[in-house]
Amino acid sequence: MTTQTTAPKNTGAPAAGDASGLIGIPAHIGRALATGGGVLTVVSTFLAWTWTAEFPGDLTVYGYPGGLQVLVLVAGALTALIGLASYGVKGLRWLVPAGADAALRFAALAAFATAWYTVIAISTQLGGLVNLEPGGYIAAAVTLIALLGSLALPVERPEPDPFDPDDTGWERFKHTSAHNWQIVKAAFASGSPRPVRALPSYAEILIIVAVLAAGLFVFTYGIGTEYDELFVGFLITAGFGFAALNKSGLIAQASEITARHQNITVCGAFIAAACFPFTQSDDQYATIGVYILIFATVALGLNIVVGLAGLLDLGYVAFLGVGAYAASMVSGSPSSPFDLHLPFWGAVLVGAAASLVFGVLIGAPTLRLRGDYLAIVTLGFGEIFRITANNLDGTSGPDITNGSNGISSIPDLKVLGFDLGIAHEFGGFTIGRFANYFFLMLVITAVVVLVFRRSGDSRIGRAWVAIREDETAALAMGINGFRVKLIAFAVGASLAGLAGTVQAHVTYTVTPEQYLFAGTTPPNSAFLLAAVVLGGMGTIAGPLIGASLLFLIPNKLQFLDDYQLFAFGLALVLLMRFRPEGLIANRRRKLEFHEEDEAPAVLSKTGA
Amino acid sequence: MTTDTTTKDTAPGAPAPGTTILDARGVTMRFGGLTAVNGVDLTVNSGEIVGLIGPNGAGKTTFFNCLTGLYIPTEGEVRYKDRVLPAKSFKVTAAGIARTFQNIRLFANMTVLENVLVGRHTRTKEGFWSAVLRGPGFHRAEKASRERALELLEFVGLAAKADHLARNLPYGEQRKLEIARALASEPGLLLLDEPTAGMNPQETRATEELVFAIRDKGIAVLVIEHDMRFIFNLCDRVAVLVQGEKLVEGDSATVQGDERVVAAYLGEPLADDPGAAEAAEVEAAEAAQAQAAEATGAAETAEADTTTDTAAGKENDR
Numbered sequence: 001m002t003t004q005t006t007a008p009k010n011t012g013a014p015a016a017g018d019a020s021g022l023i024g025i026p027a028h029i030g031r032a033l034a035t036g037g038g039v040l041t042v043v044s045t046f047l048a049w050t051w052t053a054e055f056p057g058d059l060t061v062y063g064y065p066g067g068l069q070v071l072v073l074v075a076g077a078l079t080a081l082i083g084l085a086s087y088g089v090k091g092l093r094w095l096v097p098a099g100a101d102a103a104l105r106f107a108a109l110a111a112f113a114t115a116w117y118t119v120i121a122i123s124t125q126l127g128g129l130v131n132l133e134p135g136g137y138i139a140a141a142v143t144l145i146a147l148l149g150s151l152a153l154p155v156e157r158p159e160p161d162p163f164d165p166d167d168t169g170w171e172r173f174k175h176t177s178a179h180n181w182q183i184v185k186a187a188f189a190s191g192s193p194r195p196v197r198a199l200p201s202y203a204e205i206l207i208i209v210a211v212l213a214a215g216l217f218v219f220t221y222g223i224g225t226e227y228d229e230l231f232v233g234f235l236i237t238a239g240f241g242f243a244a245l246n247k248s249g250l251i252a253q254a255s256e257i258t259a260r261h262q263n264i265t266v267c268g269a270f271i272a273a274a275c276f277p278f279t280q281s282d283d284q285y286a287t288i289g290v291y292i293l294i295f296a297t298v299a300l301g302l303n304i305v306v307g308l309a310g311l312l313d314l315g316y317v318a319f320l321g322v323g324a325y326a327a328s329m330v331s332g333s334p335s336s337p338f339d340l341h342l343p344f345w346g347a348v349l350v351g352a353a354a355s356l357v358f359g360v361l362i363g364a365p366t367l368r369l370r371g372d373y374l375a376i377v378t379l380g381f382g383e384i385f386r387i388t389a390n391n392l393d394g395t396s397g398p399d400i401t402n403g404s405n406g407i408s409s410i411p412d413l414k415v416l417g418f419d420l421g422i423a424h425e426f427g428g429f430t431i432g433r434f435a436n437y438f439f440l441m442l443v444i445t446a447v448v449v450l451v452f453r454r455s456g457d458s459r460i461g462r463a464w465v466a467i468r469e470d471e472t473a474a475l476a477m478g479i480n481g482f483r484v485k486l487i488a489f490a491v492g493a494s495l496a497g498l499a500g501t502v503q504a505h506v507t508y509t510v511t512p513e514q515y516l517f518a519g520t521t522p523p524n525s526a527f528l529l530a531a532v533v534l535g536g537m538g539t540i541a542g543p544l545i546g547a548s549l550l551f552l553i554p555n556k557l558q559f560l561d562d563y564q565l566f567a568f569g570l571a572l573v574l575l576m577r578f579r580p581e582g583l584i585a586n587r588r589r590k591l592e593f594h595e596e597d598e599a600p601a602v603l604s605k606t607g608a
Numbered sequence: 609m610t611t612d613t614t615t616k617d618t619a620p621g622a623p624a625p626g627t628t629i630l631d632a633r634g635v636t637m638r639f640g641g642l643t644a645v646n647g648v649d650l651t652v653n654s655g656e657i658v659g660l661i662g663p664n665g666a667g668k669t670t671f672f673n674c675l676t677g678l679y680i681p682t683e684g685e686v687r688y689k690d691r692v693l694p695a696k697s698f699k700v701t702a703a704g705i706a707r708t709f710q711n712i713r714l715f716a717n718m719t720v721l722e723n724v725l726v727g728r729h730t731r732t733k734e735g736f737w738s739a740v741l742r743g744p745g746f747h748r749a750e751k752a753s754r755e756r757a758l759e760l761l762e763f764v765g766l767a768a769k770a771d772h773l774a775r776n777l778p779y780g781e782q783r784k785l786e787i788a789r790a791l792a793s794e795p796g797l798l799l800l801d802e803p804t805a806g807m808n809p810q811e812t813r814a815t816e817e818l819v820f821a822i823r824d825k826g827i828a829v830l831v832i833e834h835d836m837r838f839i840f841n842l843c844d845r846v847a848v849l850v851q852g853e854k855l856v857e858g859d860s861a862t863v864q865g866d867e868r869v870v871a872a873y874l875g876e877p878l879a880d881d882p883g884a885a886e887a888a889e890v891e892a893a894e895a896a897q898a899q900a901a902e903a904t905g906a907a908e909t910a911e912a913d914t915t916t917d918t919a920a921g922k923e924n925d926r
Contacts, residue, residue: 451740458739458750459725459732466715466726473713476676478701478730478793487736 021152030152035083037146041076045069047135075111098193098249108150110240115143193249216272231556283432293441296547299531301495307538309488310468312375315382319493321515323500326354328407355497363489389512406511536582634684644670646852659843667852706795708786716775724757727792780811800831
């Protein structure tokens with residue numbers, strides 16, 4: 001038997017090592033197809049895709065893209081631009097600092113997936129392909145051409161491992177498919193971006209403003225999507241489009257610039273968030289906004305405990321509950337056992353203090369445990385809180401929390417004579433009740449962000465990270481592990497309590513069933529932890545983005561219903577498999593999860 | 609080789625040389641039925657470098673762990689500057705004993721500077737509120753800590769790599785960083801657990817110089833090592849631990865000349881053993897070598913090194 005070391009045949013590709021595309025089309029034709037396909041995709045969105053307005057978004061108009069067509073238009077334009085940039089067209093080269101090919105593949109994929117999703121959605125919903133107008137066929141065809149063209153672009157193929165001549169057919173098959181998978185991965189990988197030229201700082205600040213404005217626009221668009229199809233299309237386009245920009249190196253350059261002006265970025269992000277209610281005509285989406293903010297703020301508080309100090313807390317929602325209950329009891333609600341109506345500042349202090357006390361009480365005995373044991377015990381305490389709140393109803397125990405009915409009709413807050421419960425006019429904009437609370441919650445979020453940033457970059461923050469990295473060594477360096485962990489726990493708890501005080505007033509009612517370990521609606525402990533893990537542990541932006549996604553997706557995709565938790569679990573498994581450091585990677589964390597990768601020599605400030 | 613092994617003049621401000629700073633009396637550590645350390649007495653005087661040697665499994669690291677509060681001795685007591693050591697390792701560090709680990713335990717994903725700053729923890733006070741409010745005191749303390757940490761990095765020769773991740777440093781520099789981190793807690797006694805394991809001869813020499821420099825700062829050093837040349841060059845006194853008991857203690861010559869030490873490292877020939885004659889021959893040769901100049905003993909120690917290096921990390925640091 002001769003040793004067979006030739007490359008496995010892959011869709012007619014020549015021997016390994018050279019750079020050819022995944023598909024047997026010459027590279028220059030492929031590039032032309034991809035770019036032209038992108039241009040034609042843009043054109044096709046101006047055609048009618050279906051004959052009836054029954055499909056939501058009205059895709060019947062010539063010359064005026066609507067609904068999903070707009071998304072395809074965006075993806076097609078991105079494809080065309082990156083395609084042109086890959087030709088080295090002057091004035092577009094800034095688009096692809098890390099090489100165009102991988103970005104082009106993702107952009108074409110975005111256009112393809114969105115267009116085909118639309119076409120399939122039209123034909124299934126209206127019953128058959130006959131419902132498509134020529135525009136729909138054209139869109140499907142040109143996006144497919146663009147995708148095929150982009151796949152024909154040359155790929156740096158990894159060298160295949162030689163075969164073991166004694167392999168059975170099955171082993172050989174596994175070997176071949178593993179190598180093919182390597183090639184596909186290589187096709188979607190990109191180089192490292194060239195560093196950003198030193199721009200004058202006003203230009204960099206303008207770039208930051210533009211990035212934040214784009215972020216606000218994308219977020220507002222996503223929150224304002226009116227029907228399921230549009231939201232799914234939005235997720236597809238945004239996901240692949242973001243991947244394309246990431247592969248093109250633009251994201252890396254943007255984060256380099258924002259890292260240079262961290263304070264400006266943080267302030268700008270808050271201003272952008274504060275602009276959100278002004279983009280809305282009614283209070284409908286401000287409601288979602290304020291719930292997202294509550295969820296995200298609590299997730300950020302949890303990130304101090306989990307991300308910085310490395311303490312796995314599975315009962316974190318209990319602290320939110322304690323804050324909410326404490327605030328509701330001093331809110332003057334008729335079902336509160338105390339006849340007490342404190343002003344806002346009093347309620348906030350009471351809520352945060354109650355959570356702090358509860359956090360220390362739980363932390364003191366449990367923080368002597370490490371790892372899994374701590375997780376189990378915190379899970380238990382989270383449930384104890386809920387069951388206790390359920391039982392303090394006057395029959396099973398003293399009447400304090402009003403049992404499963406909870407504390408209801410909590411009056412609206414008044415801050416400095418400003419009634420948050422009613423709509424106000426601001427220079428032509430009507431700011432409704434939920435928008436008011438949105439602003440209040442934004443202040444709380446700012447406090448949490450401030451605490452997170454400042455404590456993370458200090459003696460105590462370094463001690464947290466040291467404890468997480470190696471507890472024994474940290475103790476030997478003179479860190480009182482228990483004390484430091486208790487501080488992390490207490491800080492996390494009181495921040496959650498802070499959010500809880502606002503939550504109680506937003507929802508009017510506080511019941512034990514809002515504070516479950518796992519449920520279909522956030523916030524609950526499992527979702528909070530998922531938001532942190534999904535977004536990226538140890539970062540500020542991570543939990544905020546993770547929480548937004550985890551809140552928006554179930555909220556928008558009503559048709560998922562019973563499969564919601566299943567889909568959520570599946571997504572989490574996939575994410576943990578392919579990007580364990582989360583969507584926004586903390587540099588430090590990324591290194592922990594990708595041990596084998598070559599680490600950069602210098603940890604930049606963004607990693608802290 | 610002209611390494612000066614006598615005690616140099618200590619830096620001003622250090623405690624007068626000769627006063628006992630560490631005093632371990634009858635330290636016994638039992639794990640269930642196993643007695644890992646049995647009634648060991650050891651003193652370290654200020655401005656002194658003391659070596660602790662012994663075959664693998666002799667209980668050296670366990671003894672170290674007893675000294676640093678990671679283990680609480682079953683019997684006996686350890687006094688540092690006439691005070692019984694507290695039972696928590698962070699309190700021991702605060703009291704003034706710092707240590708390094710046999711298998712390097714840096715905070716791998718923190719930068720070199722951050723690692724040293726963590727070492728400053730016991731000597732700084734800024735708490736959570738100070739970090740959040742960021743008053744002038746916070747900035748002052750943070751700046752002072754940074755300056756001190758950079759000074760220490762300069763001292764061990766890592767200042768140029770302050771922003772590198774600890775995990776990316778080469779092995780020898782990781783050891784140096786561990787020493788810098790330990791020094792950051794401003795100890796009066798530094799415990800080094802195999803500081804040259806896995807190093808090449810040049811790096812070992814550099815470490816030797818570093819330990820002398822540390823001693824010259826007025827910090828007493830207690831060092832575990834398998835590299836005999838290193839130990840005998842460095843130490844004013846050497847204690848030999850075998851099977852949890854202290855066999856001999858004395859200066860280099862005393863220890864090198866002691867038959868029991870040689871036997872503990874190389875084993876004793878069995879009576880009626882077919883290879884007895886050869887073994888005795890080898891032993892005689894080794895003994896002769898050990899007594900001869902250290903340079904000729906290099907081969908033997910190198911041999912001892914290669915055998916022990918493979919076992920590095922096996923011993924339990926907990």
